[in-house]
Amino acid sequence: MHNLLRFIKINQFLLLFLVIEGFSVFLLLKNNSYQANTVIKFSTQYTGFIHNYTAIFSNYIALKETNNYLINENAKLHALLKNETSFVDSTLIKNKTFSYQSAKIINNSINKRNNFITLNKGAKHGIKEGMGVVTHNGVIGIIHSVSENYSIVISLLHRKSSVGIKMIKNNHNGILKWEGFDYTTANITNFPNHLLINKGDTIITNNHSIVFPEGINIGSIADFEKDEEGYYNVKVALFEDFNQLNFVYVIHSTEAEEQQNLEMKITDE
Amino acid sequence: MNKLYFKYLSLLPIYILLQVLVLNQVLFSAYINPFLYILLIISLPLKTPKWFLLVYAFLLGFFIDLFSSSLGFHSTASVLIAFLKPLISKITIPYNILGEMDKISLQKIGAKAYITFSLLLILIHNSCLFALEHCTFNFTILSKVISSSIITLIIILITQLFIWNKK
Numbered sequence: 056m057h058n059l060l061r062f063i064k065i066n067q068f069l070l071l072f073l074v075i076e077g078f079s080v081f082l083l084l085k086n087n088s089y090q091a092n093t094v095i096k097f098s099t100q101y102t103g104f105i106h107n108y109t110a111i112f113s114n115y116i117a118l119k120e121t122n123n124y125l126i127n128e129n130a131k132l133h134a135l136l137k138n139e140t141s142f143v144d145s146t147l148i149k150n151k152t153f154s155y156q157s158a159k160i161i162n163n164s165i166n167k168r169n170n171f172i173t174l175n176k177g178a179k180h181g182i183k184e185g186m187g188v189v190t191h192n193g194v195i196g197i198i199h200s201v202s203e204n205y206s207i208v209i210s211l212l213h214r215k216s217s218v219g220i221k222m223i224k225n226n227h228n229g230i231l232k233w234e235g236f237d238y239t240t241a242n243i244t245n246f247p248n249h250l251l252i253n254k255g256d257t258i259i260t261n262n263h264s265i266v267f268p269e270g271i272n273i274g275s276i277a278d279f280e281k282d283e284e285g286y287y288n289v290k291v292a293l294f295e296d297f298n299q300l301n302f303v304y305v306i307h308s309t310e311a312e313e314q315q316n317l318e319m320k321i322t323d324e
Numbered sequence: 325m326n327k328l329y330f331k332y333l334s335l336l337p338i339y340i341l342l343q344v345l346v347l348n349q350v351l352f353s354a355y356i357n358p359f360l361y362i363l364l365i366i367s368l369p370l371k372t373p374k375w376f377l378l379v380y381a382f383l384l385g386f387f388i389d390l391f392s393s394s395l396g397f398h399s400t401a402s403v404l405i406a407f408l409k410p411l412i413s414k415i416t417i418p419y420n421i422l423g424e425m426d427k428i429s430l431q432k433i434g435a436k437a438y439i440t441f442s443l444l445l446i447l448i449h450n451s452c453l454f455a456l457e458h459c460t461f462n463f464t465i466l467s468k469v470i471s472s473s474i475i476t477l478i479i480i481l482i483t484q485l486f487i488w489n490k491k
Contacts, residue, residue: 067374067375068374068375068378068407068410071374071375071378072378072403072406072407075378075379075382075403076400076403076404076407078382079382079385079386079396079399079400079403080396080400081396082389082395082396082399083395083396083397083400083456084396085395085396086394086395086396087394087395087396087397089459090396090456090459093459
């Protein structure tokens with residue numbers, strides 16, 4: 056203790072400098088997203104490298120679950136193929152085309168207020184900021200920043216993430232947000248309370264988004280209550296278990312840019 | 325010592341307003357921005373308590389940052405030069421030429437020592453600031469640092485002459 060005090064006394068100038076300079080840099084990174092992004096981009100290169108190695112281990116241990124997951128997905132795709140209708144109706148033609156690319160999760164968190172996921176693919180594989188990330192039973196998030204070999208995803212479990220959704224039953228649109236704490240549920244707060252909703256109704260993505268295709272499963276209604284302002288407060292049980300994510304698809308709409316440019320014209324005026 | 329604190333703290337708002345209201349609007353050849361406020365850190369006496377030096381530099385930078393609505397840049401750079409100032413003054417200022425509480429000025433330590441001393445601090449300050457702003461360091465930024473430092477030095481020298489003549 057005595058030695059510690061002496062050490063502090065001898066080095067007080069240096070220590071005070073470190074404290075004040077640290078505080079300045081904290082302010083800088085906190086308030087300037089460009090600088091913060093550069094730091095994250097730089098550090099992802101190295102942390103991603105380490106996570107990649109640990110992922111090789113966990114990959115091997117999780118082989119059994121991965122197999123099951125793939126079998127389920129295969130089954131689902133087969134079912135889809137059978138259901139494909141043979142006639143083409145102009146109202147049924149999907150207006151956007153999406154390309155899919157698989158990626159592996161090498162780092163993930165679910166216990167924070169703002170969660171991020173690291174993927175093992177980056178700019179080299181054609182991944183860009185703003186692309187969507189999904190699995191066959193849920194929306195995972197949106198690409199936040201990309202380095203050469205890795206990319207970081209803003210998880211659905213993040214304060215700022217919001218996904219356009221609709222109910223299968225009556226096509227009513229809403230917005231899904233995550234309110235923290237529980238990684239198995241998310242919330243919808245803008246369903247007006249004249250709608251008839253039931254527990255168990257399925258929620259899927261709507262077609263407004265340029266990031267996600269229409270009709271990705273998200274979850275089912277677990278609980279709902281009316282609030283005083285004329286809306287439901289709906290709890291959605293997510294189909295995807297964020298704690299056991301392993302493989303995801305990064306999706307890219309080939310026409311997203313075109314739609315975005317067209318819609319920009321409105322906001323310009 | 326209290327007199328010193330009072331004097332420098334009362335100079336703070338004057339220099340901050342001068343910097344943000346006048347000098348930040350004057351951009352020589354579109355991108356050179358002189359930073360006169362460094363003069364306050366340069367002129368602090370050699371025997372200023374070190375904690376005051378750091379805290380003062382932080383406050384100065386912090387307020388400049390507040391006015392340019394981007395926190396952290398100027399405070400980081402000015403705390404850095406405040407930290408390096410004792411070291412640089414040992415190298416550049418001749419021994420025994422200054423009284424303990426004299427402020428460091430052109431007429432006290434002579435033009436040659438003053439210019440090397442302040443130019444070193446200005447160069448460190450500007451390199452730190454621009455490197456943080458652009459997050460890289462290359463030839464364009466180096467040329468920006470050098471041109472901005474020279475203009476800053478000239479303005480600081482002019483201010484010094486101005487104060488000297490008045491006395």
